[in-house]
Amino acid sequence: MNIFTADFFFSIIRIATPILFATLAAVIGEKGGVSNIGLEGIMMMSALFGSLGAYWTKSWLIGLLLAMAVGLLESLVMGFFAFNLKTNIILTGTAINMIGSGGCLFLVKVITGQASTTALITKSLQIPSISIPLIRDIPYIGKIISGHSVLTYIAFLLVWLTIVLLYKTPLGLNIRSVGENPNAASSVGVSVLKIQYITIGIGGILAGMGGAFMSMYYAMGWSQDMVAGRGFIALAAQSMGGGEPVGSMLAALIFGFASALGIKISATGVDSNLVAPIPYIVTIIALVIFALNEKRKEKQRHSSAALQK
């Protein structure tokens, strides 16, 4: 059986998309000194409101915007506790994740009266796919690159935009200085609090887009536990990518690859429970490899060979 079909690579990109959104949120967050483990919960809530919004207004675009708004709102709440009330950021994120799992169920029951899913998204409300002229006609490659959802292209475009934001704009300069030396930033009148809010807010919007992708494209509607750790995997991707946008994107693609492989395997009749943990195991292994590599570099610097230079 040939695994590496165009379909397979297509699915890697599709699967990596929501992780990529959250990964970029993590990259920008870490640059600004904000470790956001609440991305998981934010994606959950955004996924719910994205699908609800689309259903209510009969417009996928408004659904997407609502998801982004909810992501922003949640991240600002996080910011209030973490920055203003000085709650440990990890605990703040954990609380947001609690709201993301239990709170979503509460809201689903209150709003729709349904139990644990909303089968609200029909084909017409799904985030549209784009078939790219010319590129789609390239053999093999065309099938991989063309035909993805709008959000997928936006996600990869955002990698580039993230680089521009961080390294070419005043805001990026402020984010990096707040992350590296907040005292330096505040001493020249950069409001650390404001930059931190902006940092976490951008993360919330990005995670919101990831959530919308989950419930409005990846699946038809919201269901319990649908984000399934993608927010956490994004944190791992960020650290594997060395905190830089391109590296982290590649890491997100590796997870896409692992998941796609899992799906391929389970298609051959293997119990899905056996392949479902693959991305999580890959995360652990990848983090270990990354850390070993860092350690080796460290050692090299200390070797007596460095003296010869």
Add this chain to the structure above:
Amino acid sequence: MGEEFVIQMKGITKVYPNGTVANQDVNFDVKKGEIHALMGENGAGKSTLMKMLFGLEQPTSGEILVNGEPVNLSSPTVAISHGIGMVHQHFMLVPSLTVAENMVLGMVPKKSGMLIDYKKAVALTEEYSKKFNLPVEANARVADIPVGMKQKVEILKALVRGAKILILDEPTAVLTTQETAELFVELENLKKQGYTMIFISHKLNEIMEITDRMTILRGGRSMGIYNTKDVTPEEISRLMVGRDVVLKVEKEPAQPGEEVLRVRDLEYINEWGKKMLDKVSLSVRKGEILGIAGVEGNGQKELVDMLFGFNTPNAGSVKVSGEEILGLNQREIRERHISLVPEDRMLYGIAATASIEENLISDRTANKELNKGILFNMSEIHKMSDQLVKDYTVLCKSAGQTIGSLSGGNIQKVVVAREFSNDPVLIIADQPTRGIDVGATEFIRKKLVELSRSGIAVLLVSADLNEVMELSDSLIIMCGGRIAAYFEDTRDLSDELMGKYMLGIEQQTPEEIRRVCHE
């Protein structure tokens, strides 16, 4: 004119959230175009007062006037808008950004609406650099430039933001004499152009040289405002500390015994590729204090890190009582009865939210006397810590009090109580009295001498000239990662001579230096 006050601070009191009263009813004023010294010992409240003037802290009570107008300096931004700029002692620079990027942080020139106009930032940096004759490299990353240049960047940063009043927080602390002289020329230059400066320092000669007036703080209160030319150094020192500045420690001549610490040819290249230790060799014998003097950043920190297992050198050897200790961890090092009074006591020396008692037992939790089977022997622990608190005159309600609520001097007494009391053969004391009050300083210095005379080997690292010269039996001077000089006897050493070696103007021959190995 000339008598017009640009800054007036009236009746300023500041109580920190942890209850420390940093300033109490302080009055302070600065005239236009003067260089005004703010003097006082460490912890006298100078930094706090200036932080309030720069909007980093808010006074608990009192009033601040800028150019005669009452102002509410709620943030640095507000202070900057009133023309106040600050050059911090710990540079407020972002290491991974370039000089130009640091210069324009918070006021970035833009192009095409959104993006950073980096060329403009460089041009601006160079323009100001020329205008005020403060040469910097606009395109270099701050992490890669020398300290003196970092300071110039800090001054330029304030100027480019339109500061007319500059607060300089111990600007010479990190500079060599040449750099200091250079800085003073630059400051005089700025004064001529109509800038006002507040100069924080506790170095008398500098104050006498460059300032017009001075305010002296002691224990958070103002001791008055004086014209520099009207007061003598002796008067100032009396106002500052209420007694003679030089603390004389009585000590008998050392009778060195066998070699305890033996360091040979230690070399270390740091992560930026800079050679921080260059063939450093020394020996410390029983019953003597070997001092290490030098301007900070000349390899002292790296040396101590190697000796206590925090870092590994690229080459060389460190033996204690004949046994190699390089590559050992801190537990193994302590098992060999080596103690360290760390330079950064808040980072390494204590666990701030734990009790004094918990801080006293950290190096001996496995001691038989303090355990009963698998449980702690609490009554023994109480007894031991109460005794140490008493012996080291730690001012506290009880040994159960949170250590973080003590003053710096008392915290340091707890640290030395622990480090001195576990039967050491070698004590490494790194800046043991930095930033603490006179009483605690005197106590710790006496204790060090006492311990050395009882047969312990002491390696004293200190940037405080007075301290190394008073305490050491013999001393070395480090400069640029190397030992620049060794003096067998500290009694007839002059400051001037020391200064020449510290700044690398002179250098002893390898043979002269090798004498520190006692071979």
Add this chain to the structure above:
Amino acid sequence: MNKKNDVSGMSRKNSIKFSVIRALAALAIALAVAFILIFVSAEGANFSEKMSASLKALREMLVSPLFRKNGTFSVKSFTDVLAQMIPIMFTGLATCIMFSANQFNLGAEGGIMLGAFVTALVAVYWHIPGPMLIVVAIVMGALATGLMMLIPAVLKAKLGVSEMVNSLMLNYVIMYMINYLMNTYLADTSKGVTQTQPFQANAIMPQLVSNGSRLSWGFVIAIIMVILCWFFMYRTRWGYGIRMTGINQPFVMYSGMNVAMIIILCQVLGGILAGMGGGIEMLGRYSVYNWIQQPQYGWTGITVAILAGNNPIYVPLAAFFMAYLTKGCTLMSTNANVPSQLISIIQAVIFLFFAAHQFLAGYRQKLVVKSAQEELAQKEAAERSGEK
């Protein structure tokens, strides 16, 4: 975390006063949020109808867990709540110990699941006579979980890999692997739902009361573990090392303690406690293993640890509170039609405020200034009398 508040110039009396007021304020805010959400979800045509429905729901949540409709105290309800406390006391203790060393291991969730599963396997398949089976089963569950925790612990200690990410990943891995083993090998195929064969009769843990609350002797074991954990944390050198690591890790290294060992130890202990909790929960309240979803006890355990300020001795109190609230929310959902998942929102709100350093910081600053002034006055008085 909460401990940082202790660096205060406050007198002991003011310090306690502040802690109590702060805790009450956090609870009040959480209840206010809960009430708003109840009100929003309440049925009713107009304001007053909604209001009365909300009040009814609130009563269900706050009063019904222990009291009957007529207001009398119900022993059965009380023992129900106590039984609910058992698993979250264990996950709470596990989290206390891990968080004390600043190890943000969130693996108590997977841990309690793994412990329950391994214990269940022993209880079904290993023929050991008499009550020894109970002991062996629980010990095996605890050990398995302790071993599992070695993964995030060793990776953190030796390579610096985030224990938080790894423990979260392991939670998923454990859940899927258990489900795989259940589906493929272990499930009792004669039943319609996924569950194991029934436990052997001598694996069922004896009950403390026979009123159907399923309050087993596990409760007593939990209380004993609370006491042991307190002694461990505050009266042994290992617990000391764990606490100091949480306050200042470089200090612990500099003092010559083995930081890597402490990081590993606290997480393995956390695993053992969580696994034990899972095993006791199984044998005390179930007759087959049937968890195919995460039981959420791990997350509640985190809340318990936060409420207890990472001090084991307060774990029973915090666990009681959470068990009470959980039961209240369940009752509210059956009797007043408010979804029981409201609990996670309440939990999150309490959690956020409890862990907030700056919550009521202004009030605290006032107390500090007051204390400082009192002290100054005392000192001056002492000096004056000394001069005389």
